Amino acid sequence: MTDVRSAAPALRQSSEKTATTASGYGMLLVALLAIVAAGVALSQIDRIADWIVITTLLVAIVVELFVLCGFYLLQPNQAAVITLFGDYQGTDRTTGLRWAMPWLIKKKVSVRANNIISERIKVNDLRGNPIEMAAQVVWRVTDTAQALFDVDDYKAFVNVQIEAAVRTIGSRYPYDDFEHQEVTLRGNHDQVGTELRGELIERLRVAGITVDECGFTHLAYAQEIAGAMLRRQQAQAVVAARQTLVEGAVGMVEMALAQLSAKDVVHLDDERRAAMVSNLMVVLCGERDTQPVVNTGSLYQ
Template sequence: MKEKKAWAINGYLALILMLALLIGGIALVIQKHLVGIPMIFLAIILATGILVVQPNKSYALVFFGSYLGTIREPGLWLTVPLAIRKGVSLRVRNFNSKTLKVNIEGNPVEIAAVIVFRVIDTAKAIFDVEKYEEFVEIQSETALRHVATRYAYDNFEGQGFSLRGNPEEVSNELMNELQQRLGLAGVEVSEARLTHLAYATEIAGAMLQRQQASAILSARQIIVEGAVGMVQMAIERIENDGVVKLDEERKAAMINNLLVSIVSERATQPVINTGTMY
């Protein structure tokens, strides 16, 4: 099915015509002219074709099982009499998915998303699927599960994309897949965003410890790299300025003391050497 424009004329002109037919038919009947009966009957038939279209609303017309077209323009219209009208809202709507539990790399993860969508093809939304609202709900949850399994929850090694580290890429991937799935129902997806992402309660504690350990390890690595650079710069500066000549043993001791001072989590206590008594 593909949406097409239905036949319709200005409803106010149609009302004037119907009133004229009705009044004229009644007058002729009173004067005992049988031609007035068809005029009254015609006015009644035309009255069934009057349709009021609200803003952001569309109506698909079905006449004895045949799709005639869709009326989108708001206002008062006269369309095909005796046709069945099926209305669809064209407003932008939100769908908040349920919190789904997805198995990612053997770990259960809770995930949810919000989908912003609207109907752009009334014929597809009415005739190609049973109930497009339920279709959007089921396909959104299916697409969310499918996209979530493509990514790791968190990228501990710093390579590739992850659900936690690349929300924009994940949202774009989800929106593209949803558009492919929901195009069958004449629905356009405007936005898709993750609203909830967390480890399941049964493994949340263990994964939190893993994240903390990974963060501590990364911080330690940065501190050590910075400390080695500072010690190297200090040794080179002392030797280049000729402040003191250090043999290998004293140089090793100085490097050890500087690294301990810089890398230590707590403030170090200095020991001052004032010489020997003898």
């Protein structure tokens, strides 16, 4: 039985090569000489035979049209992909006025840096929480042959792959970790951005495109869980603050009892020690100012 996948032809990967072209300034001189020749022939129309004048004019017109049809202009960071009847002949990256055979097709491709901000998309993170993400990507064409011949529309291809890469990275990590024990999208922005760039470079290599810089421009919980997550963060913050407060209060109580015993200020039994610890903890951990009660009797009244 024949495997259908093995029978399918493999994608032929294109590769950029240098095209054979000429400087346009030399051919511009040829065009000027053709104009001069036609002018000289017309000025000598009474002195030479008519067939010589007509032949000279026809040759000058043909040369002029031939030369003018081959001109094209390349600006900095711009390339021209040259084809002959659909066959790739090469790429010209030399800036300025250029010239190639008139029957060659020249398609200009920008190799400048392009900046794009993707649409906000909803992604489920590693824990299944819906989050909203958007990325900013700086990309440019490095291989013009791959960009034109290996994908249908390389600009649309970039947009689709950016969305796919953002979804992949977003589902690979949790949005946040309240225990700070693992890599998260919010807490490790630079590391995740570097991984996103690597993912995009790998995806866009088939189109001859590289990524110079990328990062997240929007990262937040989706609206349906944003309120619940905010309350959770507030609760976590309150618990952390209380924990710090209690740890500090316990240390202060321990220090107070140790100094009272060391300086022989007062001798307390276990019951009175427990009462003093309770009172000190209430004073130190209370959210309101305490109201002191003055005891005018003995310690045990």
